Amino acid sequence: MTVASASVVAARRTITVERRVVIGGLLVVLGLLDALVFGYLSPPGHAVFSFTLTGAAVSVPNLSVTPRPVCVALGALSCVIGAGYVGFRLSRIARRVAAGVCVAALAVAFLCWADAGRIPLPFTSLLSTTVDSAIPLMLGALSGCLCERSGVINVAIEGQLLTGAFGAAVVASAFGSIWLGLLAGPLCGVLIAALLGLFALRYRVDQIVLGIVLDLFASGITAYLYDAALVPFANRLNSPATFGAYKIPLLGDIPIVGPVLFDSTIFLYITYVAIFAVQVGLFSTRWGLRVRSVGEHPTAADTVGINVNATRWRNVLLGGAVAGIGGAYLTIGSVGAFGKTMSSGLGFIALAAMIFGRWTPLGGVAAALLFGFMTALSGVLGTINSPIPSDVLLMFPYVATIVAVAGLVGRGRPPKADGQPYIKT
């Protein structure tokens, strides 16, 4: 590694004093929010968290807490962490842990406040729903990463999810095999990706316009086929079986963690593999280096003999397949039958997650989990009769993304050549 690039890397690993003050200050504000808003405004009564799902091997007793001292303690913790953030030069990992702990503290303080004096809050099932509803978001965000790291903007994630869901349901139903459905989902995602590749790379159409048009096309064609074929032949074409949960031996019996992470459908395990493959692939392999070089500086990549458009084609199709699996989850992984416009904006949340995660696989996955938590939370708050309107919680992913792109919490940087077609000269 040359001196210049080493210093660039070093510069990326440390942050300026101003940013330390801003982010540290923000963490302190979160702490004050925990202590003052959730702590002092919490209604009287205990907040009870239940951890045991029915049928679990090891049962964990319910946890009953008094919200006020807990919220104040969590707030104090956040304030200390925030002060430490400002005062010390933390390593990159430590900075992330600090931010993560503060966000988690905020979530717990919020839950204490929301559940005070109400029926027990099913904590484990909340986490499990979080992970489940984040599956299509995580896969969508990975799809976005694969495309955009190679320099192709993928706004068509929504369309890929929708066609994936459609294809998986129809094939699984028509052939009576969910495994064929699991194969058909990614193939249908690849179809939309192929259109994206064709028009973006061959005809050099603006990729944002193109993505929106492909979303429109996917919603139109699936809705049309739904009315024309799936409604009249619902028994034959739209009544697929669904994948059941598969509990991983031993790991699945761990209290709390087991049911959340190791007792789910095959889609969650595919997601684990995909996260690992994309993260390691993009950042630790020769393939990944080439993909990123094509996304950042295609001319330079071309000069050293990398075929720019072939690399982009591969990544676009791969991204379509990954998003197609996410789509298949919506039908054969969860509800079964396909419904008109059933992706309902999930593709755009996935896009938001990828942007929020600053065009990195792990960042996108973390954002997808955060957004999934908001969705799960809105459902759970309904069951405990909380007065907080679910619409406000569901709004959160989008507001968070606007805040992120406005640079209030540190702006993400897209790959330099993202969205620009490469013309060999």
Add this chain to the structure above:
Amino acid sequence: MSSELADQAEETAKSEDGPPSPATGGDGRPGARGFTEALLDAVTSGNTVTVTVLAFLCAIFLGGLIIAFTNTTVLHAWGNLFSAPGKAFATAWDTAAGAYVAMFEGAIVNPHAVSAAFHGGPVSTVFNPLSETAVNATPIILTGLAVAVAFRAGLFNIGAASQFIGGAMIAGWIGFAVHLPFILHAAVAVAGGLVGGAVVGGAVGFLKARTGAHEVIVTIMSNYVMEYLLLYLLGLTAFRRPGNPNPISPPIATNAVLPHLFGSTLRVNVGFLIALAAAAAVWWVLNRTTIGFELRTVGSNPRAARSAGMSPERTWIVVMLLAGALAGLAGAAVVQGTNFNVAPQIYGTYTVDSITVALLGRASPTGTVLASLLFGALRAGGVTMQASTQVPVDIVTVIEALIVLFVAAPPLMRAVFRLREPRAGGGEQLEARGWGG
């Protein structure tokens, strides 16, 4: 259409282009064409009439294939292709043509209604299809203008739905919660819609000007924020219809309803005139005012605009206020003209429709109005088509998507129809850009 004609059209489009612009872009990358410059070239003068017409025909053709080959009778006839080839093609043709004839009858004129009118039937039914086309076109014209005007300043407004909702909420609230005399009430509600949309749009412009947040991402996200805000408001007692479990607002007062233009049997209302007036106003602002000049200059080249003493930031805010106001008017027109209340999903598919017509109309007010009328006709005809031939109305969405896909890719159309390339390269299609632009 012959290739000479196509070339002629290209030449005409080119000659209106003015002098060629420098090769460096606004983003300072040498060699790369500036996004806004390319966008303007592409949208305003790029796609020739030929390509547009061919794209439309191609989309209709592919749509016909989809209609024919999802029909069980046709599939059955094609199963016997080798024993009765004539019948296979005939049923396919009949199915697709039948659907399109029904669409035409629902959008333009129905011969049965005309002959019935000659034999003493109601005259209004003759004009009902055109009235429906105008009603469907009204919000598309207004949201389309919202996208087109932003295009001219180099901004990509994907937030028509959010601005529409902003307008619909305010117009609807004034409509059912305030009591005012006739005309005045309707006018105040329309003005409220305009302001509501402008606030939402202006916020995007402000964010872009102050922080550099990319307007594409912000507008996509703002659509969802506003959708949930609408759902939230419809859940509040202040916004909810008393005694109704569904999230729907009370009906607006009769004084706030936009009056019908040709009697109560035809749905076409003052909203359509508002849309046409807005298009004229946009034309005037763009071509006859200082703001319009600044706007177009910033769209062509923000750096040149800045060195000429203009402020691109201020222009972005102004243009997004204007765009938001136009989309807000669309919200008011729908609430006060056709729906008479505020309900979830009131924003329909206007986000994509608006982008589609603005691209199809090359971001000019006239082009946008014409494209919107076409889409209004497709929508109105689609409803009739579904009712009389059982072909699902969603085929209209597919046709719309195909039209834009083909319009956006002139090289594809040229390859399919063996048209010659325009002599001077570039500038004839919407050039791609990244998030960073």
